[in-house]
Structures are given as structure tokens and as C-alpha cells.
Amino acid sequence: MKNFLLKRGIELFSMIPISKCKVIKEYLLTKNGFDENANVIMMLFPYRSEKAPKNLSVYASVKDYHSFVENLAIELEGYIKEKFPNSLFKMFSDHSPIDEVHAACISGLGFIGDNGLLINKKYSSFVFLGECVTNLSPEDLGIEYAKNDSVTTCLHCGKCAEACPCGCIKKEGDVDDFNPKSMCLSAITQKKGELDIKEIQLMLDNNTVWGCDACQNACPYTKNAEFTPIDFFKDDVIEYLDKKRLDLLSEEEFKKRPFAWRGKKVIERNVLAYEKFKGGKKQ
Numbered sequence: 001m002k003n004f005l006l007k008r009g010i011e012l013f014s015m016i017p018i019s020k021c022k023v024i025k026e027y028l029l030t031k032n033g034f035d036e037n038a039n040v041i042m043m044l045f046p047y048r049s050e051k052a053p054k055n056l057s058v059y060a061s062v063k064d065y066h067s068f069v070e071n072l073a074i075e076l077e078g079y080i081k082e083k084f085p086n087s088l089f090k091m092f093s094d095h096s097p098i099d100e101v102h103a104a105c106i107s108g109l110g111f112i113g114d115n116g117l118l119i120n121k122k123y124s125s126f127v128f129l130g131e132c133v134t135n136l137s138p139e140d141l142g143i144e145y146a147k148n149d150s151v152t153t154c155l156h157c158g159k160c161a162e163a164c165p166c167g168c169i170k171k172e173g174d175v176d177d178f179n180p181k182s183m184c185l186s187a188i189t190q191k192k193g194e195l196d197i198k199e200i201q202l203m204l205d206n207n208t209v210w211g212c213d214a215c216q217n218a219c220p221y222t223k224n225a226e227f228t229p230i231d232f233f234k235d236d237v238i239e240y241l242d243k244k245r246l247d248l249l250s251e252e253e254f255k256k257r258p259f260a261w262r263g264k265k266v267i268e269r270n271v272l273a274y275e276k277f278k279g280g281k282k283q
């Protein structure tokens, strides 16, 4: 299993029992036949490449990580089922039974930043999280349980809170209220319906038509972080998204982008508003 993952550029993985995870969607476990004895192999997928996007968050500029995980799941399932035909095995990412940030932290793969994200020392917070839930044991798979399964946190330097344009991040020791996550710019760019002028202004000020990286870019761990070694995230990066670029995407290509799950209308609305108010000029 270790070699299988390493060959695919996945160097950060670790195993924990599901009983230590925060289960947020129980039905995804029962539906797939798992009980409290299941194990979780947490994995980190670094995704930031040298190509820095100009008006998109990094996650939105690379190909959709869900298809990366789907392809990995197919290969991994074939590999595992050949050795253990009766085993239970299911890959998740994002739409997951567990709180992935918490699980990756107690797997020893990083710590939780005040920005709510999992930060890995080598790749910073620019890592996607995914996991394989299985009834196989560490001995079966040749991966040992994480040694330190406590929750660890960051430097609490306050830079992410200062950089957040929406006041969503609480500084250590802060007693003031902070805004709910629904007010996070990332959530605003993904919501359906009309955007008001304040919301459009936030997109313009932060140069983004999808997602937000302000709290990650301000974080000191990002400064010296390494770029992704995974080819999937290096190819076909969209550095600037305008209406012309959007229209050039075929239906098939559009489906491969991280903003596709919301449908064409939402990203088109953002791009048009961005272009209209920026006067169509590239930053």
C-alpha cells in the first residue's frame, strides 16, 4: 500500500481508527457497511504549483480534485480487492463521513490553523484532504497507526485574521464576535442567486471570481512551502478566468473544473460582474 501511494506522488498518509474521528455524516458509514471498528487512511494532496492564478483561488485554478480522488479510488480499489477480495473499502473527499481537517490533524499530518485549515509543514495549507475508510487493519495494509493523535494548533500569529476581508477568523484571545462561515468570501463566490454590490466589491478587492486564499496567503507557513509534486495539479492550470476563457471550455472541459458543481450560471455571474467592474482589464 505504501509503495502504491508513493508511486503516485502521495507521500503524506497515515492511519487512524474511525472511533477517534468526528463523524459528521453517519449515513455514509452505515450505507457502505462500516461499523465502529473501521479504520481510516488519511491522505494529503498538495495542489499549489508554480503557476499562481491572477483572479481565482489556487484550488479553483487547478483541475477538480474530486476527479483526482475518483481516479485514485478506482486504482486503489482494484489493488486492494485483488489482495483482499472480501474487504470493505471506500474513498471519500469533501463529501465525507468525517470532519477531514480534524482527522488529518489527529493522523499526525499537520496542525489546525486559526483559519480553520489543516497546515502541513512542508506544503502549508494548500493541501486537499481525502481518505479511504476500510475494515482492513494496519497489519493488512502495512501502514501503522499515527503515533500522536492529539489536536495541535498553529503559531496564532493573527495574520490570517488581519487578512480576512470578511472578519470570519477569530484571533487567539479575541473576545469580539466574528462572522459566520456563510459570510466567508469563498462561500459568497459559490452561492446561487444574485450578488449585491458589497459582495461584488469583495471579489474585486480580492481579485477572485471563485474561492478565496487571503487567509492562506497571509500565513507564514505558506511563505516557504513547497509546490505540488503531483502532475495532475500541475497540468492545465487556469491562471486568468474571463468570459472569453470560460466560453472556450468545452462542456467536457468545464466539468473538470472545481467550479462546475454549481453549474455554469454561478461562475458566469461572477466572471461577468468582475469584468464589468474591473473594466475588463487584467490585473
Ligand code: B12
Pocket (backbone or CB within 6 Å): 024, 057, 058, 059, 093, 094, 095, 096, 098, 099, 100, 101, 102, 114, 115, 116, 117, 118, 119, 125, 126, 127, 128, 129, 130, 168, 169, 180, 181, 182, 184, 186, 187, 190, 210, 211, 212, 213, 215
Ligand atoms: C463546508 C466546507 C466549506 C464551507 C464552510 C461553510 C460552512 N457553512 O460551514 C466554505 C465554502 C466556506 C469553505 C471554504 C473553504 N474551503 Co472548505 N470545506 C467544507 C467541508 C465540505 C465541510 C466542513 C465542515 O462542515 N466540517 C465539519 C464541521 C463540524 O466543522 P466546523 O467546526 O464547522 O469547522 C470546520 C471547518 O469548517 C473549518 N473552519 C473552522 N473555522 C473556520 C472559519 C472559517 C471562516 C471557515 C470558512 C472555516 C472554518 O475547520 C473546522 C474543522 O474542520 C470540508 C470537507 C470536510 N468533509 O471536512 C471542506 C474543506 C475544509 N475545505 C477546504 C478548502 C480547500 C476550502 C478553501 C480553502 C477553498 C478556497 N480557496 O476558497 C476555503 C477556506 C475557508 C477557510 N478559511 O476555512 C479543504 C481544506 C483543506 C485543508 N488544508 O484544510 C476541505 C477539507 C476539503 C478537502 N477535502 O480538501 N469550505
Ligand code: SF4
Pocket (backbone or CB within 6 Å): 115, 163, 164, 165, 166, 167, 168, 169, 183, 184, 185, 186, 212, 213, 214, 215, 216
Ligand atoms: S477564505 Fe477568505 S473570507 Fe474565508 S476565512 Fe479565509 S480569508 Fe476569510
Ligand code: SF4
Pocket (backbone or CB within 6 Å): 113, 114, 115, 154, 155, 156, 157, 158, 159, 160, 161, 215, 218, 219, 220, 221
Ligand atoms: S496566519 Fe498565523 S494564526 Fe493564521 S493560521 Fe497561519 S500561523 Fe495560524
